Amino acid sequence: MAKVRLTVNGAARELDVPPEMPILWVLRDVLNLTGTKYGCGTALCGSCTVLRDGEAIRACVEPISSAEGTALVTIEGLSANGTHPLQVAWRDLNVAQCGYCQPGQIMNAAALLARNPSPTDEEIDAAQQANLCRCGTYLRIREAIRVAAGEGSTGRGGDS
Amino acid sequence: MSRPVWDLFPGGGGVTRRSFIRTAAAAGGGLILGVSTACEGGGSRTPAGGRSVGLEGGFSPNVFVHLHPTGDVEIVVARSEMGQGVRTSLAAVVADEMEADWSRIRVVQAPGHPDFGDQNTGGSQSVRNHFQRLREAGAVARRMLEEAAARQWEVPAAECAGRNHEVVHLPTGRTAAYGELAEAAGRLQVPENAVLKGADQFRYIGRPLGGVDNLDITVGAALFGADVRPPGMVYAAIARCPVVGGTHRSYDAQEALRRPGVLRVVEIPPAESPPGYGSLGGVAVVAENTWAALAGRDALRIEWDLGPHATHESSAYRASLEAAVREPGRPDRSEGDVDGALRAADRTHSAEYYVPYLAHASMEPPACVASVTREGCEIWAPVQAPQTTRRVVAGMLDVPEDRVTVHVTLLGGAFGRKSKPDFVLEAVWISKEVGRPVQVFWTREDDIRHDFYHAVSMQRLEAGLDDSKRVTAWLHRSAFPSISATFASGIDRPPADELGLGNTTVPFDVPNLRCESCPASWHTRIGWLRSVSNIHHGFAVGAFADELAALAGRDPREFLLDLIGPARVIDYWAGEENAYGVDKRAYPYDTGRLRGVVELATGEAGWGRSLPAGRGLGLAAHYCFVTYVAQVAEVSVTGDRLRIHRIDCAVDCGLVVNPDQVKAQMEGAIVFGLSLALHGNITMRAGRVEQGNFDDYPICALREVPEIHVHIVNSDAPPTGVGEPGVPPVAAAVANAIFAATGRRIRELPIRLAGV
Numbered sequence: 053m054a055k056v057r058l059t060v061n062g063a064a065r066e067l068d069v070p071p072e073m074p075i076l077w078v079l080r081d082v083l084n085l086t087g088t089k090y091g092c093g094t095a096l097c098g099s100c101t102v103l104r105d106g107e108a109i110r111a112c113v114e115p116i117s118s119a120e121g122t123a124l125v126t127i128e129g130l131s132a133n134g135t136h137p138l139q140v141a142w143r144d145l146n147v148a149q150c151g152y153c154q155p156g157q158i159m160n161a162a163a164l165l166a167r168n169p170s171p172t173d174e175e176i177d178a179a180q181q182a183n184l185c186r187c188g189t190y191l192r193i194r195e196a197i198r199v200a201a202g203e204g205s206t207g208r209g210g211d212s
Numbered sequence: 213m214s215r216p217v218w219d220l221f222p223g224g225g226g227v228t229r230r231s232f233i234r235t236a237a238a239a240g241g242g243l244i245l246g247v248s249t250a251c252e253g254g255g256s257r258t259p260a261g262g263r264s265v266g267l268e269g270g271f272s273p274n275v276f277v278h279l280h281p282t283g284d285v286e287i288v289v290a291r292s293e294m295g296q297g298v299r300t301s302l303a304a305v306v307a308d309e310m311e312a313d314w315s316r317i318r319v320v321q322a323p324g325h326p327d328f329g330d331q332n333t334g335g336s337q338s339v340r341n342h343f344q345r346l347r348e349a350g351a352v353a354r355r356m357l358e359e360a361a362a363r364q365w366e367v368p369a370a371e372c373a374g375r376n377h378e379v380v381h382l383p384t385g386r387t388a389a390y391g392e393l394a395e396a397a398g399r400l401q402v403p404e405n406a407v408l409k410g411a412d413q414f415r416y417i418g419r420p421l422g423g424v425d426n427l428d429i430t431v432g433a434a435l436f437g438a439d440v441r442p443p444g445m446v447y448a449a450i451a452r453c454p455v456v457g458g459t460h461r462s463y464d465a466q467e468a469l470r471r472p473g474v475l476r477v478v479e480i481p482p483a484e485s486p487p488g489y490g491s492l493g494g495v496a497v498v499a500e501n502t503w504a505a506l507a508g509r510d511a512l513r514i515e516w517d518l519g520p521h522a523t524h525e526s527s528a529y530r531a532s533l534e535a536a537v538r539e540p541g542r543p544d545r546s547e548g549d550v551d552g553a554l555r556a557a558d559r560t561h562s563a564e565y566y567v568p569y570l571a572h573a574s575m576e577p578p579a580c581v582a583s584v585t586r587e588g589c590e591i592w593a594p595v596q597a598p599q600t601t602r603r604v605v606a607g608m609l610d611v612p613e614d615r616v617t618v619h620v621t622l623l624g625g626a627f628g629r630k631s632k633p634d635f636v637l638e639a640v641w642i643s644k645e646v647g648r649p650v651q652v653f654w655t656r657e658d659d660i661r662h663d664f665y666h667a668v669s670m671q672r673l674e675a676g677l678d679d680s681k682r683v684t685a686w687l688h689r690s691a692f693p694s695i696s697a698t699f700a701s702g703i704d705r706p707p708a709d710e711l712g713l714g715n716t717t718v719p720f721d722v723p724n725l726r727c728e729s730c731p732a733s734w735h736t737r738i739g740w741l742r743s744v745s746n747i748h749h750g751f752a753v754g755a756f757a758d759e760l761a762a763l764a765g766r767d768p769r770e771f772l773l774d775l776i777g778p779a780r781v782i783d784y785w786a787g788e789e790n791a792y793g794v795d796k797r798a799y800p801y802d803t804g805r806l807r808g809v810v811e812l813a814t815g816e817a818g819w820g821r822s823l824p825a826g827r828g829l830g831l832a833a834h835y836c837f838v839t840y841v842a843q844v845a846e847v848s849v850t851g852d853r854l855r856i857h858r859i860d861c862a863v864d865c866g867l868v869v870n871p872d873q874v875k876a877q878m879e880g881a882i883v884f885g886l887s888l889a890l891h892g893n894i895t896m897r898a899g900r901v902e903q904g905n906f907d908d909y910p911i912c913a914l915r916e917v918p919e920i921h922v923h924i925v926n927s928d929a930p931p932t933g934v935g936e937p938g939v940p941p942v943a944a945a946v947a948n949a950i951f952a953a954t955g956r957r958i959r960e961l962p963i964r965l966a967g968v
Contacts, residue, residue: 073501074503077501077502080438080502081447081501081502086438086441087431087433089575089624090577091575091576092905093655093905094656096905096906096907097656097906127432128432128433130431131431133431134430142429142430143426146423148295148425148426148429149295149296149625149876149880150293150295150575150622150623150624151425151429151434151624152574152576152622154429154430155429155430155432177914181913181914182913183913184911184913185575186574186575186627187295187625187883187884188881188883188887188917189876189879190883190914191917191920193914
């Protein structure tokens with residue numbers, strides 16, 4: 053079995069795994085990066101979103117072979133110590149309820165802001181439409197993306 | 213920023229045996245339980261004459277507080293965190309009375325243990341039932357620190373006051389930090405009580421506090437059920453019979469065992485009937501990773517014996533419920549002479565309301581890690597009821613409960629699903645069979661197809677109006693399969709406690725009123741879903757009240773306020789408790805407070821303003837779990853296209869612990885209510901659930917969510933819960949708004965405008 057070579061959160065990796073194994077399970081079960089979550093297994097909910105060469109992908113359906121030679125970034129590698137503007141805005145606005153979908157939400161929004169630093173509300177909605185949250189934190193997610201883009205109101209007084 | 217004590221399985225790093233043992237010791241309660249004095253009933257008071265026990269010079273006046281000599285404070289939260297903010301709110305209550313500095317607090321999640329009192333996290337009762345005892349837990353700690361300082365300074369204790377992590381000698385301004393006093397405080401008798409603060413002295417209660425797990429969540433370090441990785445752990449996926457009550461007749465595992473990474477195939481014994489909390493049984497594939505386990509499961513060849521429920525069909529079942537509510541049922545609440553009043557009425561009106569089965573679909577499907585050894589069993593799981601879990605696991609393994617340790621991880625959403633430990637029993641069984649720690653993983657399809665569903669229901673409401681358009685008769689019949697039937701046989705209709713969720717608790721001032729329950733057979737697992745039978749009862753009662761307003765030719769708001777009637781206490785319950793198991797005197801069911809939220813929501817929504825054609829406002833109000841909520845929905849309908857623009861929500865939950873969390877829970881409950889109003893629909897065909905993932909069981913996404921404005925009533929009544937009460941009014945408010953916009957009545961969920 054040929055090894056898959058890539059970088060994960062900046063570190064070079066050579067992985068001896070079946071090439072068709074979805075990225076999600078390589079991250080979670082082989083590399084023990086459990087911040088990336090399973091939600092549907094069929095690219096319907098966005099909980100597993102990670103960046104592959106900067107593009108947001110659904111790790112539950114993309115085989116690890118598709119990451120050969122690329123750079124993967126997961127929620128654990130988005131910033132040192134949670135200092136990405138999205139992570140800060142997420143805390144300032146107390147976005148999370150259960151928190152399970154939020155790594156996927158943040159990674160999806162990170163890809164949006166990387167290509168469009170000042171998205172309109174419509175662009176935010178379009179980008180995040182397929183990231184589901186059963187707790188219903190959507191309005192705060194939209195506001196946190198605005199804040200991270202320097203456009204929204206700041207926190208609502210929550211200490212974080 | 214605090215981190216949970218069990219958060220020592222870092223993602224990305226190898227988990228060493230050493231770090232695992234360290235975590236197990238800390239999270240296993242050795243640290244906390246080992247030093248704590250057991251409390252009767254989980255109260256904060258230690259038994260009379262009890263002594264606090266020091267640890268490393270620290271101070272633990274009760275099971276909820278531990279002060280280290282460094283000044284760091286651990287506060288133990290014994291309720292499960294599923295997004296309702298309980299780890300933050302309950303810790304804030306303790307810290308407030310203790311006068312502890314919030315930045316020095318670390319929240320520790322309690323394992324399942326009777327020392328903590330009731331840990332069953334459901335029924336919106338964490339704040340309601342634990343506010344007072346946790347205040348006492350914090351106040352006792354403060355009083356003992358004050359006493360320790362007073363002795364050290366040789367001054368009267370009354371001259372000493374705990375203030376933001378230090379004790380101040382009021383006459384001189386001299387101070388001592390809490391950490392310096394920990395050891396001395398640990399040598400004192402624990403007092404039986406302590407003076408609580410006045411509300412004007414609250415430091416955290418009533419202020420918005422960010423969640424204690426926010427940092428972990430935003431960096432991917434928060435641990436949920438499938439994130440725990442003890443050394444040697446293997447992964448399991450289970451093939452379960454597609455019909456409840458069925459089982460595998462035979463299976464062929466040869467192909468599955470040939471798949472790379474597959475280690476074992478394990479048979480799980482079939483469930484009993486009815487299944488209760490038990491596992492459904494089936495065939496488990498154990499593998500080196502999740503993906504291999506799933507591939508192995510796909511390769512199993514199983515012949516099922518589908519059992520007695522394989523004929524369950526949604527359409528036929530609906531017809532049976534319709535027939536049931538058209539016949540007289542069992543009267544569960546009866547006042548006046550309903551039949552006579554209907555005969556004498558100037559006008560009568562009836563309508564039937566249908567709500568299908570609903571699935572929980574929390575973003576985290578059930579997941580559990582279990583490790584069974586000769587010594588006992590250790591479990592890491594996102595469970596709402598760790599004590600129940602411990603009991604049923606001990607029962608299955610036939611070991612004493614103290615041999616079973618249940619660590620509660622964060623719950624990635626639960627909504628009632630994770631109060632049932634069937635998935636834990638699966639992991640325990642497999643671990644026992646393979647002799648290794650096992651993670652049981654549920655796919656989304658497993659979750660949607662093997663849920664404990666919200667009951668499918670049919671309701672018939674009938675009312676009579678006199679010639680002055682006042683409602684003189686109210687008859688409400690409700691038919692739905694009971695949750696109790698999942699646990700005991702012979703139950704053919706909902707019992708009183710399920711009817712007390714919005715049916716018999718109807719708040720209306722009608723002289724002749726009867727609530728009846730009608731027969732409904734049981735064919736699949738029924739469970740609690742966020743607000744439980746208030747979902748269908750709130751929809752029907754809220755929508756029917758609006759229908760009567762239209763019949764009377766009156767404004768729905770004025771009509772609803774008249775129907776609720778003057779401010780009074782509703783009390784038809786025998787005994788000391790009301791439908792929610794609370795003391796009736798402490799939590800009277802006060803229609804004045806229901807009127808209050810109606811007035812607040814309609815005022816803020818601009819009720820009565822003129823709207824363009826095709827746009828409308830709808831109102832609904834509902835009391836449940838001792839909390840009062842009213843909502844106004846603003847919608848527009850263009851052709852068959854429904855758009856919800858705005859929802860105003862007024863909530864009266866008594867004294868507010870964390871206003872931002874109350875707001876968040878109302879926002880979330882409204883989105884949850886919209887999902888079930890617009891989308892939720894589980895159907896059965898040949899006993900099998902026809903849906904399986906978010907494509908055929910959709911939930912609301914960002915674009916469907918309206919503007920939401922939450923208005924919180926300022927109150928000093930005892931605090932009540934907010935996790936569930938925001939859900940029931942949503943569907944009725946939207947349905948009533950559709951009527952205002954179009955004249956079309958909605959009597960069935962999910963709402964379908966095409967062809968109506």
